[in-house]
Amino acid sequence: GNSVTQMEGPVTLSEEAFLTINCTYTATGYPSLFWYVQYPGEGLQLLLKATKADDKGSNKGFEATYRKETTSFHLEKGSVQVSDSAVYFCALSDREINNDMRFGAGTRLTVKP
Amino acid sequence: DTGVSQDPRHKITKRGQNVTFRCDPISEHNRLYWYRQTLGQGPEFLTYFQNEAQLEKSRLLSDRFSAERPKGSFSTLEIQRTEQGDSAMYLCASDRGLMNTEAFFGQGTRLTVV
Numbered sequence: 001g002n003s004v005t006q007m008e009g010p011v012t013l014s015e016e017a018f019l020t021i022n023c024t025y026t027a028t029g030y031p032s033l034f035w036y037v038q039y040p041g042e043g044l045q046l047l048l049k050a051t052k053a054d055d056k057g058s059n060k061g062f063e064a065t066y067r068k069e070t071t072s073f074h075l076e077k078g079s080v081q082v083s084d085s086a087v088y089f090c091a092l093s094d095r096e097i098n099n100d101m102r103f104g105a106g107t108r109l110t111v112k113p
Numbered sequence: 114d115t116g117v118s119q120d121p122r123h124k125i126t127k128r129g130q131n132v133t134f135r136c137d138p139i140s141e142h143n144r145l146y147w148y149r150q151t152l153g154q155g156p157e158f159l160t161y162f163q164n165e166a167q168l169e170k171s172r173l174l175s176d177r178f179s180a181e182r183p184k185g186s187f188s189t190l191e192i193q194r195t196e197q198g199d200s201a202m203y204l205c206a207s208d209r210g211l212m213n214t215e216a217f218f219g220q221g222t223r224l225t226v227v
Contacts, residue, residue, distance in 0.1 A: 006155075034215060043117070043220040044156070044204070089155050093216075100146065100169070101206075101216055103155030 002027045006090045006104025013080055013111050021075040021107045023064075023090035031094035033057075033066050033073040034101070038087045047075075047088070080111045115139060117219035119205050125225045126195055133191045134222045138207030145188050146216060147180055148204040149173065156204050162188060163210060195226045 007022035025033065035047040035057070048057030053068035062077045073090060090104040118137045126132050138145045143164050148156035159178070160170045164185040174180075177195075182188040192199055202223050206216040 004155075032212075036218075044206075044218040046215045046217075049215055091155075100158035100161060100171075101156075102158075105153065105155050 002029075002031060002092055002094055002102050004090050004092055004102050004104040007107055008105070009107040009109065011107060011109045013109070015082055015111055015113050016079045017111075019075070019077040019080045019084075019109065021088055021090075021109070023073045023075065023104060025071050025073065025090075025092050027071075027092060027094055029094045031092040033064070034091040034093065035062070035064055035073070035075050036089040036091060036103075038089065038106070040086070044089065080109070082111045082113055085109055085111045117205055117207055117217050119203075119219035119222050121222055122220065123223045123225075125227060128197060128226055129194055131191065131193045132195060132224060133189050134203055134205075134224075135187060135189050136205030136219060137187045138205070139217055140186075142207035142209055142217070143185070144208050144210040144216075145182055146206040146208075147188070147190050148206065150202040150204055150221070151200075159190075159203075192224075195224075197226045200224055200226045 003026045032051045034049045036044040037047045048059040050057040050066035056065045064075045087106045087108045089106045091101050093101045120135045146161040147159040150156045162182040177193045180190045202221040204221045205219045208216045
């Protein structure tokens with residue numbers, strides 16, 4: 001079945017450092033890929049998405065490219081801020097296979113000033 | 114606020130009691146999902162509705178769990194005879210049911226069974 005494997009955390013970085021959170025997936029079809037973020041005390045929010053191979057999703061300085069050849073969707077940001085501290089979830093959805101979204105375990109990011 | 118809302122935000126109950134949670138999705142969304150999230154894990158799918166029809170249930174959803182969406186708007190999730198292992202965050206999400214569309218999540222109901 002479809003699944004997502006996400007880089008384990010927690011990750012602690014200094015402000016303005018470069019961020020990479022790895023995500024790989026297993027899917028039988030052609031899923032859409034997502035990154036969700038959960039700030040402390042809040043619900044999951046969509047950060048970015050990509051719906052087909054080679055698409056790049058971007059938002060708030062974060063980027064992720066849908067790589068079918070490596071089945072990956074790594075999240076990157078060139079310069080993190082304290083306000084980026086949150087838990088990040090990689091997810092996939094393939095409406096032709098099933099109707100639920102499959103999530104990774106989440107990676108907690110802490111950015112220190 | 115036109116987002117997904119869940120009530121209550123927190124619930125503490127004694128083992129063996131029944132609990133019910135409510136979810137109000139975004140009004141134009143015809144799909145509604147329930148997920149469970151335990152500490153250090155990502156959300157796990159429980160069930161979903163297309164309008165008022167419950168179309169899929171995960172095997173995680175034991176017979177103590179039941180969900181309804183009677184008028185295709187709000188939904189309730191009931192857990193009967195709660196067990197300590199039911200302690201988790203219960204998340205509700207909704208979307209338009211279209212290909213490649215993202216789901217919008219509520220803030221969740223945190224259940225603690227003591």
